[in-house]
Amino acid sequence: MHPKSINLESMSPALIEGADVCVQCGLCLSVCPTYQQTGEEIQSPRGRVMLYKAAAQGLTDELDVVLEAAYDCLDCRACQTICPSGVKPGELALDTRVALQEGKPANLAQKAMLEVFKYPILFDVGNLGVRLYQKSGLQKAIRGSGVLRGMARRHGGMWAKMHLFEGLIPSREVAPAIRLRTPYITQHQGEYRGTVAFFLGCVMNAVFSEASSASINVLARNGFDVILLRETTCCGAPHIEEGDFEGYRQVSLRNAKLYGTLAVDAIVTDCAACGAELKKMHKHFKDDPEFGGLTANISSKTQALSEFLKKVGLRDLPDDLDVDRQKVTYQDACHLCHAQGVCNQPRDILKQNPILDYQEMQNASDCCGSAGIYNITHTETSMKQLDRKMERIRATGASIITVENPGCMLQLDYGTREFEVAAEVKHTAILLKEAYEEADRRQTAKS
Secondary structure (H helix, E strand, C coil): CCCCCCCHHHHHHHHHHHHHCCCCCCHHHHCCHHHHHHCCHHHCHHHHHHHHHHHHCCCCCCHHHHHHHHHHCCCCCHHHHHCCCCCCHHHHHHHHHHHHCCCCCCCHHHHHHHHHCCCHHHHHHHHHHHHHHHHCCHHHHHHHHCHHHHHHHHHCHHHHHHHHHHHCCCCCCCCCCCCCCCCCEECCCCCCCEEEEECCCHHHHHHCHHHHHHHHHHHHHCCEEEECCCCCCCCCHHHHHCCCHHHHHHHHHHHHHHHCCCCCCEEEECCHHHHHHHHCHHHHHCCCCCCHHHHHHHHHHEEEHHHHHHHHCCCCCCCCCCCCCEEEEECCCHHHHCCCCCCHHHHHHHHHCCCEEECCCCCCCCCCCCCCCHHHHCHHHHHHHHHHHHHHHHHHCCCEEECCCHHHHHHHHHHHHHCCCCCEEECHHHHHHHHHHHHHHHHHHHC
16 A cells, blocks of 8 residues: 655665566566667666665655656556566566656646546547547548648657547447446346446447447356446556555545445456456555455456456357358457466467457567557657567468457557558457357358
8 A cells, every 4th residue: 555645765674675576687687678679788777676675765866767667667567567576667667657756747748648547428528539530531631631641751749649649549439438328227137147347448348349248248248147337537657657556545435335245256347457456456456445345356356358358268159050161360468467477368269269360479478568658758669569569470371360468459550551451450258249249140051
């Protein structure tokens, strides 16, 4: 739990203790995106944790350099997966941001951006805005003209940011948001197996609502009543990533009141970032007399969609449907594989899907470069990472890329267009729903 008075002094023991575990073996260097690109020690997990420790011990007064190093980290946490000593450089980077910013946004622009995540209705409005942008023909006109691309190449700077930001909007038609259209309970189909709460992510609702709708559908088809709470707010990932612990606390405790006493078998989410935050929520509030028990319930019950489906077992899905299987490859979402340890379950689910031909990608657990808003704040590093990822996707020959996180989906979708890779990005839930629908068609045809 963070201290009530958040600053470098109050958080120093945690930063020092975290760094002291490091034995300087260097295994983390082999998986760190920024170290691989620069070869600089300060851009490595090992170098960063030593820098955080130096700041905590008062051995450096160049705190702006320390904060910059913390933000240069993608927080992909591949280093945490490979570390034999249990050092958590990704989490220490977030703690350092929080400490040096005293738990508040770094500036007014950041504060304004983070405020948006406190109000779910704004993502419903954002969904309408994106759909209007597409349906009006404006998206097609802007992309067809090449104006933003041309200005980005000639002038860089803000033009490059605008070109990227516009490019991250999917080219496929964005479906209507589902938060206000989905009933409180979606009834189970077939034999009842339990009740789950579905945690709807902000960006999933705004941009990938068809995937979350498919998630709910698949859970119901597998015998579960699915509860969706419309009052759900952001999981807090954007706030904690930007050092805003005050904002994180605000949205987390709202959700704690909603989910902490809910009588469900599990809290399921199809957003890797949401899952990671919910699972570690209790870490921040374990000593809180009011919210400690509530957050413990949430953290213990939270499961990623593929993690939950693998655990309970898919029901009524044929082994083979005698169709031309589509080649699919899987990209590990960093906050699913490295932050939650959910790496094999999504692959097992994909291999079980009778309409797919699974192709493993080389270094699938390497970050795609999205990393929250890292692709906006550190565009050059992000695009180098994406370029490498696109080459590996191309080598699989897959026509479908699947991943269980909205930021990754946006980044990969942008990459397929920017680097001319002939593949479509789909959430795992969509592919499962398509398999069930194909099975239904076959069954109807027989009868």
